[in-house]
Structures are given as structure tokens and as C-alpha cells.
Amino acid sequence: MSTQRIFLMLTWAVCFFLSADVGFNFLNQKDTFQNILGLFFLTGLLVISFKTKAFTKNPFN
Numbered sequence: 001m002s003t004q005r006i007f008l009m010l011t012w013a014v015c016f017f018l019s020a021d022v023g024f025n026f027l028n029q030k031d032t033f034q035n036i037l038g039l040f041f042l043t044g045l046l047v048i049s050f051k052t053k054a055f056t057k058n059p060f061n
Contacts, residue, residue: 005056012055019045 023045026038 008055012049012052015055016045016049 020042023038023042026034026041029035029038
């Protein structure tokens with residue numbers, strides 16, 4: 001495994017955990033709008049993760 005791929009995977013892991021933390025914080029709020037925003041945030045996170053294969057593939061090529 002190349003150094004660049006390891007770096008990309010680590011970057012993806014950090015971004016994934018930070019984004020998941022933000023999304024779950026939105027889900028735990030009392031406001032319904034923030035709950036819906038958290039759901040969309042987590043869904044977007046999963047879509048981006050699958051689309052880019054954990055940041056290892058550029059979807060714009």
C-alpha cells in the first residue's frame with residue numbers, strides 16, 4: 001500500500017469521525033429543523049464516502 005493511499009485513508013477517517021460527530025450533535029438537539037439537518041448531514045456524509053470510495057477515488061475524472 002502506498003504512502004499516499006494511507007494518508008488519504010487517514011484523512012478520510014478524521015473527516016468521517018468529525019462529520020459524524022457534528023451530524024449526531026444535530027440529531028440530539030430539541031429543534032426539529034436541526035434534527036432534519038443532522039439527518040441530511042449524515043446521509044450526505046455516507047453518499048460522499050461511497051462515491052469517493054473513502055477519498056481514494058476522484059469522482060470528477
